[in-house]
Amino acid sequence: MKQRKIVITGYGTVAKEFVELLYRKKEAFIEQYHTEYTVIGVVGSIGMIYDPEGLDLSILHGLPTGSIGISQYASMKDLVLESPSMKGDILVECTPTNLETGEPALSYIKQALEANMDIVSVSKGALVHSLPELLAIAKAKGRYIKYSGATAAALPTLDIGEFSLAGSTIQSIKGILNGTSNFILTSMSEGNLTFEKALQLAQENGIAEKNPDLDIKGLDSACKILLLANGLFHTNLTLEDIVVDGIEKVTKADMQRAKINGCEWKLIASAKKQRDRLVLQVKPEIIPPENPLIHVKGTNKGILFETEEMGTICCVGGASHPKGAAAAAMKDIINLIR
Amino acid sequence: MKQRKIVITGYGTVAKEFVELLYRKKEAFIEQYHTEYTVIGVVGSIGMIYDPEGLDLSILHGLPTGSIGISQYASMKDLVLESPSMKGDILVECTPTNLETGEPALSYIKQALEANMDIVSVSKGALVHSLPELLAIAKAKGRYIKYSGATAAALPTLDIGEFSLAGSTIQSIKGILNGTSNFILTSMSEGNLTFEKALQLAQENGIAEKNPDLDIKGLDSACKILLLANGLFHTNLTLEDIVVDGIEKVTKADMQRAKINGCEWKLIASAKKQRDRLVLQVKPEIIPPENPLIHVKGTNKGILFETEEMGTICCVGGASHPKGAAAAAMKDIINLIR
Structure with a gap:
């Protein structure tokens, strides 16, 4: 049986769900993948709880997120909070996304690669800031960086490009990669609402944040298509290479005009080969009824690959x-x- | 750089397209995957052309399928047709599907495993007949059997289950896995045709065969869901375990009644966990508008996974x-x- 020791940085809701999942399925993973996954450290802003034999997930999974959970675990187990250090086999990076500097994720990832660890990143900041540099370091070290959680989480995007389309030529990618803006557009369409009313509805339902700019102005979608493109096309693009347009100017009248022809407005993040260049774009587009992305409703997401050999694949x-x-x-x- | 030597058994249209693909992209694969793929043998009913240094794909790709192409290649290259033998690293199995005995594929696959080759099967017969046995032999030999081409070809099905849903619990699979029957149902729905008229249309378009039973009576779909289920749930089921119902009894009136409620009839192949059992079924079902499979039109295919952790994923x-x-x-x- 293989052993894999995991360190988690950032202990928010996703990290806690991860601990919960591992706690619940540890035995199943041993049976199915012949591998025992152990969490040996969790890093929060107040410090790191660390146990080389593995933290006790039966206790940790019941504690709250953030510094409160970390300090409660430390006192229950008589552990001294340590300053963060990268040891083990895999770093699961879950700190809040910081697009300006990529920190603290960027430092954690570099330290972990230095310590010969593989990286699984849920947060986007460090990757948007420096993916090509990090991939180069990883390659030199013989390590891997994976980041499904940073692109569209449960929706397979990178996997399809890497595994399911291996050997095929991808001509373009079009994605609905942001659940919040799609919820707003769906509400405008189905409820005949103005943008402002639909945004308010999303906020009331805890779907949009108080400051919804990252989602509605297209920056979140831009980050995701950037990571997908740099990962799948081995490009070295940055956010500055993307023309980004949000959904805030789509009007009730635009929406109704589209619907007359059976079309819908969707916020589309795209990557398309044009001659020798890869063109990235985020903008609201009118999607015709024959495009399967038209059926992506509410907070759902979708991605459509056009390929030379396999035709169109939409997930x-x-x-x-x-x-x-x-x-x-x-x-x-x-x-x-694998 | 890695070297991988391939033997192809059966030289029909898929095998020829495979040779074409490899001929066209050989250099691209060397660059992208650091692996040189060479076809060292092609086996047809008249014998095998074999060259340990690799057949010349620039010639082979221009010749016809079947015995004609094989014998033309042999005479152009002054090769003697050999009796089939399995050598190299990978067998690409493309012989016509024989559900009764699985032959000749079954013997080829067993011989190839015996010779320490990995198997990539496009034909279904041997797998439907003996997948669990073949997987056990492969495991004992440390080899792999892959068969995307036998389940729904370009549509990712096994990949999603294996890679994209790794670690998640799949509760059910529902698929539209047969393009011909879906074309017929789509024509009935969109053209308000009877089953007989729609079948005739499919035959005129070269989509349905003269004897369309395999497609319209659900057996092709049954084979595919069987292979998916045995592969993803590690079960040991056979065709006898599947209740199979075809589309031939769906009437024009059934179709119109469904459409009034925004629904559509689809031939659904499903695998569902019920208590400790996995229940497989193929039957025409009324699909409601909120199910993304409703949008699978014409000869397209679709698959929907319900999972515990990742919700619903549809491709x-x-x-x-x-x-x-x-x-x-x-x-x-x-x-x-990989």
């Missing part, structure tokens, strides 16, 4: 949920050893 | 085409070395 699902993001991280961990 | 695409099946085999070959 839909993976509504936004911390449990789905945690399962996406677990999937990446399992696929590391 | 649509992969219209039936020999090029797609060949690309699916190539994908399996590439994923073998």
Whole structure:
């Protein structure tokens, strides 16, 4: 049986769901993948709980997120909080996304690669900031960086490009990669609402944040298509290379005009080969009825690959949920050893 | 750089498309996967052309399928037709599907496993007949059997189960796995045709065969769900375990009644956990508008996974085409070395 020791940085809802998943399925994974996964450290802003034999998930999974859970675990187990250090086999990076500097994730990932660990990243900041650099370091070290949780979580995106389309030429990718903006557009369409009313509805339902700019102005979608493109096409693009347009100017009248022809407005993040260049774009587009992305409703997501050899492949699902993001991280961990 | 030597058994349209693909992309695969793929043998009913240094694909790709192409290649290259023998690293099995005995595929696969080769099967017969036995032999030998081309070709089905849902619990699979019967149902729905008229249309378009029983009576779908289930749930089921019902009794009136409620009839192949059992079934079902499988039209296919951790994931695409099946085999070959 193989042993894999995991360190988690950042202990928010996704990290806690990950602990829950591992606690619940540890025995199943041993049986199915002949591998014992152990969490040896969790790093929060107040410090790191660390046990080389593995933290006791039967206790940890019942404690709250963040510093409270970490300090409760430390006192229950008589552990001294340590300063963060990277040891073990796999880093699961879950700190809050910081697009400006990529920190603290960027430092954690570099330290972990330095310590010969593989990386599974749920947070986007460090990757958006420096994916090509990090991939180069990983390659030199013979390590892997996986980040399904940072692209569209439970919706398979990178997997399809890497595994299911291996050997085929991808001509373009079009995705509905942000659940919040799709919820707003769906509400506008189905409820005949203005943008402002639909945004308010999303906020009331805890789907949109108080400051919804990251989602509605397209930046979150831009980050995701950037990571997909750099990962699948081995490009070295940055956010500055993407023309980004949000959904805030789509009007009730636009929406109704589209519907007359059976079409729908969707916020589409796309990557398309044009001659020798890869063009990335995020903008609201009118989707015709024959495009399967038209059926992506509410907080669901979808991705459509156009390929030379396999035609069009479209995948839909993976509504936004911390449990789905945690399962996406677990999937990446399992696929590391394959 | 790695070297992988391939033997192809059966030289029909899919095998020829496979040779075409490899001829066209050989250099690209060397660059992308650091692996040189060479076809060292092709086996047809008249014998085997074999060259340990690799057959010349620039010649082979221009010749016809079947015995004619094989004998033309032999005479152009001054080769003596040999009796089939399994040598090299990978067998790509493309002989016509024989559900009764699984032959000749079954013998070829067993001989190849005996010779320490991995198997990529496009034909279904041997797998439907003996997948659990073959998997056990492969396991004992440390070899792999992949068969994307035998389940739904370009549509990712096994990949999603194996890679994209790794670590998640699959509760059920529902698939539209047969393009011909879906074309017939789509024509009935959109053209308000009787089953007989729609079948005739499919035959006129070269989509349905003269004897369409395998497709319309559900047996082809049954074979595919059997292979998916035995592969993903590690079960040991046979065709006898599946209740199979075809589309031939769906009437014009049934179709119109469904459409009034926004529903559509689809031939659904399903695998569902019920207590400790896995229940397999193929039957025409009324699909409600909120199920993404309703949007699978014409010869397209689709598959929907319900999972505990990742919610519902649905993949649509992969219209039936020999090029797609060949690309699916190539994908399996590439994923073998990962």
